[in-house]
Amino acid sequence: MKIKLVHPNLNYKTNILDSLEQLNIIDKPNGPIPGSSNINGYSTIEEWLEFINTKDTETVLVPFLQYIALNEQNDVVGFLNIRLSLNEHLINYGGHIGYCVTPKFRNQGIADQLLKEAIKICKEHDISDILITCKESNLYSEKVIIKNNGILEDIRNDGCYNFKRYWIKS
Numbered sequence: 001m002k003i004k005l006v007h008p009n010l011n012y013k014t015n016i017l018d019s020l021e022q023l024n025i026i027d028k029p030n031g032p033i034p035g036s037s038n039i040n041g042y043s044t045i046e047e048w049l050e051f052i053n054t055k056d057t058e059t060v061l062v063p064f065l066q067y068i069a070l071n072e073q074n075d076v077v078g079f080l081n082i083r084l085s086l087n088e089h090l091i092n093y094g095g096h097i098g099y100c101v102t103p104k105f106r107n108q109g110i111a112d113q114l115l116k117e118a119i120k121i122c123k124e125h126d127i128s129d130i131l132i133t134c135k136e137s138n139l140y141s142e143k144v145i146i147k148n149n150g151i152l153e154d155i156r157n158d159g160c161y162n163f164k165r166y167w168i169k170s
């Protein structure tokens with residue numbers, strides 16, 4: 001499946017909501033959905049877009065780029081967030097790249113495509129050493145990282161979870 005990345009906007013509101021509904025029903029996230037700029041933390045898509053587009057410095061910790069991934073039918077098949085710098089939390093647990101794949105499009109190589117595109121975008125922004133993490137229990141995510149030449153540095157615990165920290169170097 002060929003995907004394209006776009007910055008989210010209101011033209012894709014219904015498609016974003018469809019993906020979000022599946023993510024919430026299937027994953028039952030108990031925290032922010034990875035790669036979504038915490039879309040669940042906003043009551044409307046409009047408020048979420050406003051946050052992404054204004055990047056209010058009081059709530060944004062580091063500069064970032066937010067994307068949605070679309071298939072040829074414009075279904076939202078995933079979300080991707082790229083942090084352009086790292087604060088202490090991101091260095092320890094979050095990394096430069098976060099993403100998720102809409103449940104009905106999983107196990108079709110989309111995460112692998114998202115990570116490959118994310119690596120290209122990082123390079124375009126002069127990030128040559130890319131940190132990417134996954135929870136120790138997230139075997140599918142780990143597979144994608146290893147497939148894309150991630151080198152394990154260590155495992156750090158944030159008080160709740162063990163995070164495996166991988167570097168992808170260009």
Ligand SMILES: CC(C)(COP(=O)(O)OP(=O)(O)OC[C@H]1O[C@@H](n2cnc3c(N)ncnc32)[C@H](O)[C@@H]1OP(=O)(O)O)[C@@H](O)C(=O)NCCC(=O)NCCS
Pocket residue numbers: 027034098099100101102105106107108109110111112113133134135138139140141143144147
């Ligand atoms: C982790 C996640 C991103 C993987 O997305 P995906 O598009 O399904 O991943 P891929 O199709 O690229 O598959 C990655 C690997 O996992 C395997 N895999 C994925 N789903 C699988 C399933 N249901 N059963 C068996 N293997 C599976 C694939 O076969 C592939 O392994 P391979 O390289 O040996 O072939 C997706 O499950 C997800 O969004 N999870 C919730 C959010 C999340 O965990 N984000 C990552 C945060 S670090």
